[in-house]
Amino acid sequence: MSLALRVAVVTGANKGLGFAITRDLCRNFPGDVILTARDEARGRAAVQHLKAEVLSPRFHLLDIDKLQSIRALRDFLWEEYGGLDTLVNNAGIVFTPDDPTPLHIQAEVTLKTNFFGTRDICTELLPLVKPQGRVVNVSSIMSFLALKQCSPELQQKFTSETITEEELGVLMNKFLEDVKNGVHKKEGWPDIKIAAYSVSKMGVTVLSRIHARKLSEQRRDDKILLNACCPGWVRTDMGGPKGIKSPEEGAETPVYLALLPSDAEGPHGEFVMEKKVEQWGLPFQFPSWFLPIISS
Secondary structure (H helix, E strand, C coil), X not given: CCCCCCEEEECCCCCHXXXXXXXXXXXXCCCEEEEEECCHHHHHHHHHHHHCCCCCCEXXXXXXXXXXXXXXXXXXXXXXXXXXXXXXXXXXCCCCCCCCCCHHHHHHHHHHHHHHHHHHHHHHHHHHEEEEEEEEEECXXXXXXXXXXXXXXXXXXXXXXXXXXXXXXXHHHHHHHHHHCCCCCCCCCCCCCCHHHHHHHHHHHHHHHHHHHHHHHHCHHHCCEEEEEECCCECCCCCCCCCCECHHHHCHHHHHHHCCCCCCCCCCCCEEECCEEECCCCCCCCXXXXXXXXHC
């Protein structure tokens, strides 16, 4: 077992936002930081890049689409550290608005990683999170747009304080089925650009609320804080070259949540943007930079 008893894990960390989050945690987290990536060569290259900056991340292979890969990381964390202190679920994908891939394929691929992959990571790793641990799920402001564009019936389901993880999974699968059958608009789902990405992140935001509620019910004394966040519009491969933030600026809110002090009582189960809580399900003022994203 490692002498460095504290450990933080960042998923999808070989480039862009995940890389910036990892760098920041290497500088500020009091323990080991594990940079994970699904491509071993790129992941190890990213580690070497940070070592050249006199930082000391460790590498572990992780493909969140593969349960076997997630469980290999789980076993490593248990054997090396006896658990996990900080988890940043950053791994995700998006199709560009002009991508010719059929929508039902986009939806299947996007939700497999962004929602179901994140759910599987949480299923396997949340039981390992130690008291006063911190969990950050990188979501998106697009989840708010998706919610706003849903039918009232779907809005009620996605904002329910009692929705379960199983019920959420059923809804996500229904979206996939409705898209495949060409009836998603009729069934009340959003009719917007990058709809698959937006719905996947709505799922992540709601999943975060569910997991936080469960932690409060089952492990209240452990004072674990779990939140979803939006990093903003970041200049990365996912965000595109027009983003208004550098990856380092985008990392600020996720890292803020990952490093909440041990005596902090919140935020917990919230959606955080620019280090401020935005209330899920309430009228939301979209920032001025958001319009170019949905109109591009």
